[in-house]
Amino acid sequence: MRLLLALVLVLLVAVTSACGGDDRPSLTVGAASSLQPLLDSIKPRFEETSGVELHISYGASGALALQIEQGAPIEVFVSAGDYIGDLASDGFLRQHSIAEVGFG
Numbered sequence: 001m002r003l004l005l006a007l008v009l010v011l012l013v014a015v016t017s018a019c020g021g022d023d024r025p026s027l028t029v030g031a032a033s034s035l036q037p038l039l040d041s042i043k044p045r046f047e048e049t050s051g052v053e054l055h056i057s058y059g060a061s062g063a064l065a066l067q068i069e070q071g072a073p074i075e076v077f078v079s080a081g082d083y084i085g086d087l088a089s090d091g092f093l094r095q096h097s098i099a100e101v102g103f104g
Helices: 002-016 033-050 061-069 084-089
Strands: 026-032 053-059 076-078
Touching (some): 026 033, 033 053
């Protein structure tokens, strides 16, 4: 779980470095429901440290992937399934932005 937490923090920091010049930049995250306790626990500290407001939408990974395909403004996708490869091959994700962590 600590590895996943570290990976999520690294990805969020990397993405927020690209955030523009708003007074309070924000980032929209689509995340698997199973990750809600983890992300909810790091959200306050991340927002305090980075100055970036997180808007997290939780749901089934497949449903979130479908929303991305339909144009949902999700900037970070944290999936619990194998949807990343499909989204990337269909051109919905930037190939260099993908990080996969497997447990097992």
